[in-house]
Amino acid sequence: MNFNIGLIGKGNVGTAFLQLLNEINPIIISRFKIDIKVLGIFENDGAILDENGINLDRLLKLGKEFRTLVNWKSGYRALDYIDKLNLNIMIETTPTIPDNGEPARSHIIKALNNKMDVITSNKAPLYLDYKNIKKIAQDRMQLIRYEATVASCVPILSIKRNLQGSKIIGITAILNGTSNYILSKMFNHGCRFEQALKEAQDLGYAESNPNLDISGYDAAGKLVILADELLDYGLTIKDVNIKGIENINKYDIELAKLNNQVIKQLSFAKNGHLFVKPHPVNKSSYFNVNDSLNIIELETKNAGKIVLSGRGAGGAEAASAIMNDLIFIIQERMRYSSNKLVM
Amino acid sequence: MNFNIGLIGKGNVGTAFLQLLNEINPIIISRFKIDIKVLGIFENDGAILDENGINLDRLLKLGKEFRTLVNWKSGYRALDYIDKLNLNIMIETTPTIPDNGEPARSHIIKALNNKMDVITSNKAPLYLDYKNIKKIAQDRMQLIRYEATVASCVPILSIKRNLQGSKIIGITAILNGTSNYILSKMFNHGCRFEQALKEAQDLGYAESNPNLDISGYDAAGKLVILADELLDYGLTIKDVNIKGIENINKYDIELAKLNNQVIKQLSFAKNGHLFVKPHPVNKSSYFNVNDSLNIIELETKNAGKIVLSGRGAGGAEAASAIMNDLIFIIQERMRYSSNKLVM
Numbered sequence: 123m124n125f126n127i128g129l130i131g132k133g134n135v136g137t138a139f140l141q142l143l144n145e146i147n148p149i150i151i152s153r154f155k156i157d158i159k160v161l162g163i164f165e166n167d168g169a170i171l172d173e174n175g176i177n178l179d180r181l182l183k184l185g186k187e188f189r190t191l192v193n194w195k196s197g198y199r200a201l202d203y204i205d206k207l208n209l210n211i212m213i214e215t216t217p218t219i220p221d222n223g224e225p226a227r228s229h230i231i232k233a234l235n236n237k238m239d240v241i242t243s244n245k246a247p248l249y250l251d252y253k254n255i256k257k258i259a260q261d262r263m264q265l266i267r268y269e270a271t272v273a274s275c276v277p278i279l280s281i282k283r284n285l286q287g288s289k290i291i292g293i294t295a296i297l298n299g300t301s302n303y304i305l306s307k308m309f310n311h312g313c314r315f316e317q318a319l320k321e322a323q324d325l326g327y328a329e330s331n332p333n334l335d336i337s338g339y340d341a342a343g344k345l346v347i348l349a350d351e352l353l354d355y356g357l358t359i360k361d362v363n364i365k366g367i368e369n370i371n372k373y374d375i376e377l378a379k380l381n382n383q384v385i386k387q388l389s390f391a392k393n394g395h396l397f398v399k400p401h402p403v404n405k406s407s408y409f410n411v412n413d414s415l416n417i418i419e420l421e422t423k424n425a426g427k428i429v430l431s432g433r434g435a436g437g438a439e440a441a442s443a444i445m446n447d448l449i450f451i452i453q454e455r456m457r458y459s460s461n462k463l464v465m
Numbered sequence: 466m467n468f469n470i471g472l473i474g475k476g477n478v479g480t481a482f483l484q485l486l487n488e489i490n491p492i493i494i495s496r497f498k499i500d501i502k503v504l505g506i507f508e509n510d511g512a513i514l515d516e517n518g519i520n521l522d523r524l525l526k527l528g529k530e531f532r533t534l535v536n537w538k539s540g541y542r543a544l545d546y547i548d549k550l551n552l553n554i555m556i557e558t559t560p561t562i563p564d565n566g567e568p569a570r571s572h573i574i575k576a577l578n579n580k581m582d583v584i585t586s587n588k589a590p591l592y593l594d595y596k597n598i599k600k601i602a603q604d605r606m607q608l609i610r611y612e613a614t615v616a617s618c619v620p621i622l623s624i625k626r627n628l629q630g631s632k633i634i635g636i637t638a639i640l641n642g643t644s645n646y647i648l649s650k651m652f653n654h655g656c657r658f659e660q661a662l663k664e665a666q667d668l669g670y671a672e673s674n675p676n677l678d679i680s681g682y683d684a685a686g687k688l689v690i691l692a693d694e695l696l697d698y699g700l701t702i703k704d705v706n707i708k709g710i711e712n713i714n715k716y717d718i719e720l721a722k723l724n725n726q727v728i729k730q731l732s733f734a735k736n737g738h739l740f741v742k743p744h745p746v747n748k749s750s751y752f753n754v755n756d757s758l759n760i761i762e763l764e765t766k767n768a769g770k771i772v773l774s775g776r777g778a779g780g781a782e783a784a785s786a787i788m789n790d791l792i793f794i795i796q797e798r799m800r801y802s803s804n805k806l807v808m
Binding site: 142269274275276277280281283284285286287288406408410411422424425426427428429430431432433436438439441442443444445446447448449450457458461 | 793
C-alpha cells in the first residue's frame, strides 16, 4: 500500500516532522509493509515537488537553503496545487493566524474535499470552526487528526478513546507555557511582570509579540479544542471568558505566598462554560508546574480525576504528536482496506 | 449485533462493573445499535446463569443476597461452564493469587481457546505469564485487554497506541497506594511504620495481610505488565529487583526532610532492568503524590517526559477501566464485521 504525503509549512514544526519521518520511515515501512513518500512540501513562496518522492536526506542537509533544490518551484501555492499531486494525507503546520485561521483553514477544507486525510498542528481553524471542519471530514469519509494543537506531544485529545468507560465532566488545565514561565519567574525570583516577560523573550519562550500568550487567547484556543473534543461543547473561542496575566502585580504574588499558594494561568471547562484566568493554586498542588510544562486534569463521573502532563511546546514534541496521528491514519486506512483486527 | 458476556468474580470490582454496565448499557445499545447481555456470573461457590440475559436491576438490588435468585446454580464452576454458554466476551475479576495466578490464568486461557475475547483486572496471570497469554490470544485471533491491572482507571496501557510517534524508553512510577499512604503518614505526621500501617488497615486501604503492598511485590507485578506492554521487555515478576518499605525508619525520614525530600516507593523500568524500591524524591517533584494516587512518568526518545496520574484503586475506578476495554472490544468487533472507519 502507498501513502503519498504533502506537507504545508516548513518551519520549526514541519522540519522537525520531516526529520522524525526520515528517521523512523524505515521502521514504519518494514513494520507495516507500506511505502510512504513525501510528494510536496509547500512554503508561502513556493514548493518542493517530486512525484517520485522527495529525497528527505538531501533536503534536510540543506537546512534553510532548501530553495536551491532543482525541484523548488518558486511561487507555487499550496491552495492551487495540493489537489494535483495525488496525495493521500495532507499535513498542515503553518503558523496560527488568530483572526480567521487562514490560509490553514482553506488548506484543510480543500484537502478534505479532495479525498485526503488531514493532520494539522494549527489551532486557529479548529477553535474558530471546529463543527464545520469535523462535518466536512465526516461527510467526505476522511480522517482528520490534530493532536499537536493542544499540549503538543501529550496525547490529551486521542485519550478520549481510552476513557470511554469514565465519562469526562470537566477540565482544569495549564495550556500556555509562556504565561506559566512568566508567573513562575515572578513568584520564584520576585521580579516584575515586564522583567519576567523580557526574560521569557530573551530565552525564546515568548514570541516577539507575546500578546496571544499573556492575554490568555492562546490558552483559550486550546481550551476550546479540548472542550469540543472531550466534552462535545460545540463552542468557539468567542465563547470563552478570558482574562490575561498582564495585570498580576507584586501584591497579588505576596498575597498568594501568604496563603501558601502560587498564581497560575488556569483554563476551565465546566457545565458548558469556558474560562481562562489567573487563579491561585496551593503550592503542593500538581498544578504548580514549572517552566513551560502543560498539565490537564480531567474530572470524570466514575473514576475521580485523571491527570496528564508533559511539554506543551517545541518542534520535536509537536512532530511526535503529528507522527502518532500519521501512524493512526495509516493503521486505520490499512485496516479499512484489509479488514484486519488491531490486536 | 449481539454481545454475550460472562463475568467471573462478583466481588468489589465485579459488582461495580455490573452497576456501571446497568447504568450505561442503554447508552451503549442506542449508540452502537447492539444488544449486550450478561449470560453468566460466576462466584467460587456457584453461578447465576440465564441464557436470555440476567436481569441486572433485580440482581443488584439483592446486594450480597444474590444466591437467593432462582437461577443461582450452586457448585457450578467457571472452568466447567464458560465454554457452554455461547459467550463472546469473558471478564475476569477474581482476586489476585500471587503464586500461580490461578484460577484466573486458567479462566483466561480457556476463554481464549473457546472463541472469547477477554478482559481481566487480575494482575497475576499477566505478571507471571504475559508472553504465553498474549501468544494464545494472537494465535486464536482473540482480543485481550487488561487496563484495570495497572493504575486502575488511568489509561496507562492503552495509551501505547496514542504515543506511537514518541518511542517510550523508560518508566518511573508509584504503583501501590497502600505503601504511598503509609510513607505519606510517616512523613507528614512523624509516626512509625507500624502505626502508619495500622492506620492504613483501619481505613481499609491495606489488606489484613498487607505484605504484598509493603514488600513491593504488588508494585513489581504492575511494573512487569507496564514494561512488557510499553517497552516490550518480555519479563516476569521473577526478573524484578524488589526492596520493600518495611525497614524505613525515622532516621531515613529525617534525612530526607533535611534534603527537602520525601521517600516514595518507586518502580523503575530502564535499559531492560526492573526495580522497585524506596527512593527519595524532591518535595516539589510531581512524584510527591499523596494518599493512594498512582503516577506514571513515561520517558520518551523525542518528546521528553509524559506523565499520567489518577486513582490507582477502587471498585468504580477498576470498573471504568473494564468498561473502556469492553467498549474497545465491541468497537473492534463491529468494525471487523462491517469494515467501517473509526472517525
